[in-house]
Amino acid sequence: MPDFQPTLLAQVGKPESHTRRVYEQSGGYQALRKVLKGMAPKDIVETVKSSGLRGRGGAGFPTGLKWTFLPPNHPGPIYFCLNADESEPGTFNNRILMEDDPHQVLEGLIISCFATQARVAYYYMRCEYPLAFERTTAALAECYEAGYLGQNILGSGYSLDIYMHRGAGAYICGEETGLIESLEGKRAWPRIKPPFPAVEGAFRKPTVVNNVETVACVKQIVERGVDWFKSIGIPPDPANPRDAGSYGPKLYCLSGHINRPGCYEAPLGITCQDLIDRFGGGIWKGRQAKAAIPGGISMGLLKADEFHCPLDFNGPGKFGCLGLGTAAVVVMDETTSMVDFLLNSCRFFSHESCGQCTPCREGTHWATQMMTRIKHGKGRHRDLDLLAEIGETIGIMPGTTICGLADGAAWPIKNCIKKFRQELEEYIRRTNPTGWMETNPVPALELVGIH
Amino acid sequence: MSTGGRVLTDEMVEAIKAFIPRYPSKQAVTLPALHIVNERLRYVPPQAVVEIAGLLDLAPSQVQDTLSFYGYFKQDQPHGRCRLWVCRSISCALRGADDLLDHLSHTLHVQPGETTPDGRVTLEYAECLGACEHAPCMLANDQLVKSVGHQQADEFVKGLP
Numbered sequence: 001m002p003d004f005q006p007t008l009l010a011q012v013g014k015p016e017s018h019t020r021r022v023y024e025q026s027g028g029y030q031a032l033r034k035v036l037k038g039m040a041p042k043d044i045v046e047t048v049k050s051s052g053l054r055g056r057g058g059a060g061f062p063t064g065l066k067w068t069f070l071p072p073n074h075p076g077p078i079y080f081c082l083n084a085d086e087s088e089p090g091t092f093n094n095r096i097l098m099e100d101d102p103h104q105v106l107e108g109l110i111i112s113c114f115a116t117q118a119r120v121a122y123y124y125m126r127c128e129y130p131l132a133f134e135r136t137t138a139a140l141a142e143c144y145e146a147g148y149l150g151q152n153i154l155g156s157g158y159s160l161d162i163y164m165h166r167g168a169g170a171y172i173c174g175e176e177t178g179l180i181e182s183l184e185g186k187r188a189w190p191r192i193k194p195p196f197p198a199v200e201g202a203f204r205k206p207t208v209v210n211n212v213e214t215v216a217c218v219k220q221i222v223e224r225g226v227d228w229f230k231s232i233g234i235p236p237d238p239a240n241p242r243d244a245g246s247y248g249p250k251l252y253c254l255s256g257h258i259n260r261p262g263c264y265e266a267p268l269g270i271t272c273q274d275l276i277d278r279f280g281g282g283i284w285k286g287r288q289a290k291a292a293i294p295g296g297i298s299m300g301l302l303k304a305d306e307f308h309c310p311l312d313f314n315g316p317g318k319f320g321c322l323g324l325g326t327a328a329v330v331v332m333d334e335t336t337s338m339v340d341f342l343l344n345s346c347r348f349f350s351h352e353s354c355g356q357c358t359p360c361r362e363g364t365h366w367a368t369q370m371m372t373r374i375k376h377g378k379g380r381h382r383d384l385d386l387l388a389e390i391g392e393t394i395g396i397m398p399g400t401t402i403c404g405l406a407d408g409a410a411w412p413i414k415n416c417i418k419k420f421r422q423e424l425e426e427y428i429r430r431t432n433p434t435g436w437m438e439t440n441p442v443p444a445l446e447l448v449g450i451h
Numbered sequence: 452m453s454t455g456g457r458v459l460t461d462e463m464v465e466a467i468k469a470f471i472p473r474y475p476s477k478q479a480v481t482l483p484a485l486h487i488v489n490e491r492l493r494y495v496p497p498q499a500v501v502e503i504a505g506l507l508d509l510a511p512s513q514v515q516d517t518l519s520f521y522g523y524f525k526q527d528q529p530h531g532r533c534r535l536w537v538c539r540s541i542s543c544a545l546r547g548a549d550d551l552l553d554h555l556s557h558t559l560h561v562q563p564g565e566t567t568p569d570g571r572v573t574l575e576y577a578e579c580l581g582a583c584e585h586a587p588c589m590l591a592n593d594q595l596v597k598s599v600g601h602q603q604a605d606e607f608v609k610g611l612p
Binding site: 328 | 476583590
């Protein structure tokens with residue numbers, strides 16, 4: 001990695017980096033010009049497909065493949081939704097791009113829309129990002145001024161409008177079909193798939209939903225080529241026929257008990273330890289690490305002796321985590337209580353469960369209630385088995401929910417109980433010396449007579 | 452719902468109508484409309500829901516259904532001049548967010564979700580504000596307040612109009 005040069009973050013930190021003038025000075029919108037001058041949409045799809053680009057929003061689905069699911073020769077309209085509802089705890093890389101380099105995102109978005117032949121795009125941004133909203137809105141106006149948007153872009157005959165659409169504080173809107181429902185003006189209840197959005201999405205039309213960092217990568221791939229992109233990262237594991245590889249640069253977010261929290265660009269596959277040492281400047285206060293979240297809180301936990309885990313799409317899975325997720329690493333030092341961690345995680349998911357599927361709505365709330373009880377010295381060893389049971393039974397993987405939110409809620413529970421059970425048991429025994437061994441159910445509140 | 456007088460001004464109505472051509476369905480204007488009203492009134496009273504529904508050819512219950520899904524729009528009374536969101540998710544929690552929220556709750560004499568009697572501040576907890584490199588952080592209306600200690604929080608609140 002010694003000769004690795006940041007590309008996605010190359011502009012970040014320069015004065016006025018959010019303006020079109022500065023963006024164009026460093027070659028901005030040349031990729032778009034190249035595309036509109038001589039490339040067919042299918043050429044771009046092919047380019048992105050052969051680059052091996054996988055979605056940066058969390059699921060890691062191959063982007064080019066997702067685009068090919070659109071019905072061929074569709075008369076339209078086809079809609080493009082840019083997912084800027086970044087709200088996975090620990091994650092802020094999209095915010096950095098939208099605040100400090102909004103034109104890179106827009107150029108990637110326009111190219112992606114051309115590739116998919118969308119003529120209307122909705123830029124769905126969470127409402128807690130006021131600066132990103134202001135700068136992106138200003139950048140959009142600059143694009144219309146320059147003829148990069150609107151009718152007959154740069155004389156190519158291609159027309160595109162991009163509209164900003166603000167969320168209203170709901171994590172579930174980051175799930176692509178939740179986003180679509182929210183865009184349509186409804187509660188953001190995810191849809192059962194199939195049909196996938198590529199076939200029937202926003203306003204019942206074929207729709208592509210891509211993440212902010214993903215379209216920024218599209219811009220870089222068109223500009224620098226497939227070979228450049230594939231020279232970075234990790235090729236597919238030959239032992240795993242389902243692995244599509246982990247190519248390209250990635251924006252890693254580092255936060256928690258670290259000396260230099262921040263967003264750092266590195267090749268996919270950097271280890272958790274390298275990220276912490278080389279970019280994060282080590283654990284704060286001269287302490288030892290205890291654990292880290294590998295990619296947003298949904299992904300679970302790595303223990304300190306698992307920090308050699310490579311942060312590519314396959315790495316965290318080998319250590320029992322859900323996956324790479326958003327590549328947001330949250331580091332916890334030796335003083336961190338795993339009871340506090342797990343309560344915080346459970347509280348987040350019970351707050352953000354959309355309420356549509358009962359196992360998730362009830363499971364996340366029961367988990368929070370149990371963790372609250374444990375935290376307050378009323379826990380029993382048996383609670384850990386109940387929590388583990390919730391962890392095993394809620395989610396799209398056990399097949400009990402429509403979307404993956406509950407899997408994200410389950411993973412921290414499962415990982416924490418598996419990797420830190422002893423600490424949790426000790427806490428329960430210490431804080432509840434007379435009741436920790438109780439196995440009878442906690443008495444329910446007495447029901448007021450209904451009949 | 453409410454039978455009170457009209458609450459949407461002509462300006463709000465025009466601002467809402469300007470969104471209609473952007474979408475193939477009027478219902479999609481629901482969130483933009485709620486934001487437009489909320490920015491101006493600092494809440495969305497039930498009568499506004501009825502009027503938005505009228506503009507978008509929806510039943511008031513459809514707008515109310517959407518509104519109530521999001522935790523963002525207050526309906527009983529306007530929030531304070533500053534709506535102060537204190538992040539409580541993991542990166543901020545690891546750097547003292549729960550203490551910060553307790554501290555502000557104590558010094559402002561309000562629980563999260565409540566407004567000070569003088570109408571200056573509505574204290575809120577937030578899930579991840581996406582500014583984890585500045586933990587613990589707060590969002591005060593449109594301003595991100597970074598790496599907030601108790602003293603800094605006190606000074607910030609003191610400086611609010």
